[in-house]
Amino acid sequence: MAEQSSAASARLDLLNIDQTLTDDERAIRDATRQLMDKAVRPHVADWYEAGALPARELALQCGETGLLGMHLEGYGCAGTSAVAYGLACIELEAADSGIRSLVSVQGSLAMFPIWKYGSEEQKQQYLPGMASGEIVGCFGLTESDAGSDPSSMRTRARRDGESFVLDGGKMWITNGTIADIAVVWAKLTEEDGSEQIRGFIVPTSTPGFTAREVTHKLSLRASATGELTFDSVRLGRESLLPDAVGLKGPLSCLTQARTGILFGALGAARDCLEVALDYVATRTVFGSPLASFQLTQAKLADMTTAFTGAYLMALHIGRATDAGTVTPTMVSMGKLNSTRTAIEIARTCRTLLGANGISGEYPILRHANNLESVLTYEGTAEVHQLVLGRALTGLSAFG
Ligand code: FAD
DSSP states (O other): HHHHHHHHHEEETTOGGGGSSHHHHHHHHHHHHHIIIITTTTTTHHHHHHHHHOOOHHHHHHTTOOOOOTTOSSTTTOOOOOOHHHHHHHHHHHHOHHHHHHHHHIIIIIIIHHHSOHHHHHHHHHHHHHHHHHEEEEOOBBBBTTTGGOOOOOOOEEEEEEEEEEEEEEEEEEEETTSSSEEEEEEEEOSSSEEEEEEEEEESSSSEEEEEEEOOSSSSSSSOEEEEEEEEEEEGGGGEEEEEEEEEHHHHHHHHHHHHHHHHHHHHHHHHHHHHHHHHHHHHTTTTTTTHHHHHHHHHHHHHHHHOOOOOHHHHHHHHHTTTTTHHHHHHHHHHHHHHHHHHHHHHHHHHHHHHGTTTTTSSSHHHHHHHHHHHHSOOHHHHHHHHHHHHHHHOOOO
């Protein structure tokens, strides 16, 4: 199965893009693919159907392979390039978007804010354990009434002597029910009444913190998604991230995570294409292989061209990240393009499999359903359109 997938991947690479990757990049890609072939692919359809996955065990395995916070330097992190991180995300998401989400949230949304905005003590305390997967983190920004517009959040923190007291709640929090720590963004009220969005590292064992699993999901089922509630959660001074002040703190974390997503979504698309290519070669309709019909070949040609264009854009953004020249607008374009391209490919591949396309025996509808979440989180497609529209016209149409 693994060999078959690799052969199909090579068949899709009509522009020989693989040759432009470095040996290190290919080695990280291959190690991630091997882990997925061994630890995830044989089980993920069942996890998806059950709506549960052994996330803690997977975190340890990902940590052992060096995937957690891999693009960060020091504190037990692998310190790879952004492109290598992106290639790993492709392999993770080719298995399932839920597994890639587990790794993205840990590395880019929970570890990155500590790495970037934390004190030296916070970094020492948390990052090595998070890199190994022993400590799992989550990122709480969205609330039930504040998603695309996080500045309207209601969660509040106030100073009380040497402590902070946190009240409010967060919704749709990946890893929320399995995490040891939550990086929570709240409006901190100062004594003069002014408010600033600040980040807090909240141990999930703190009294007043509760996490409830979000149920009835029809997408990203192989992922823990939580609703967090903070009821007078008392935190020490050491919980505040000292260097993140204002909305730019959480937004910079999202830009990091989107780099993983704009690669990762293409992994789901690639897996659909590989499965569809194998399927049309063996499925006979009207006396001939499905692959021999012009309509089939047109779909395959269009999908592979769209996939290749999106992959090149992702690589360009990854290389710009490594060169230090990336901008949030570039990342928005990549996130918008990759997720839209991937979901269209998944839906078209679904048609090629006919009734089998809707079966959990094949991964295609699972990927398509997962991509609905990927299209929505980390800035919806519409929000990224508005970011690009603002860059093009100089006019903000956000509201
Ligand atoms: P809304 O903001 O209510 O948007 C509804 C619709 O309005 C969308 O189509 C949107 O594009 C559109 N819209 C919004 N603003 C405008 C505008 N100005 N003009 C035109 N249209 C507009 N959040 C976290 O903090 N941490 C996580 O770990 C996390 N994990 C997630 C996991 C899953 C499976 C999902 C589904 C979500 C997760 N999220 C997480 C939340 C996610 O980031 C939000 O759902 C997302 O930001 C959209 O917010 P919303 O759902 O409130 O939609």
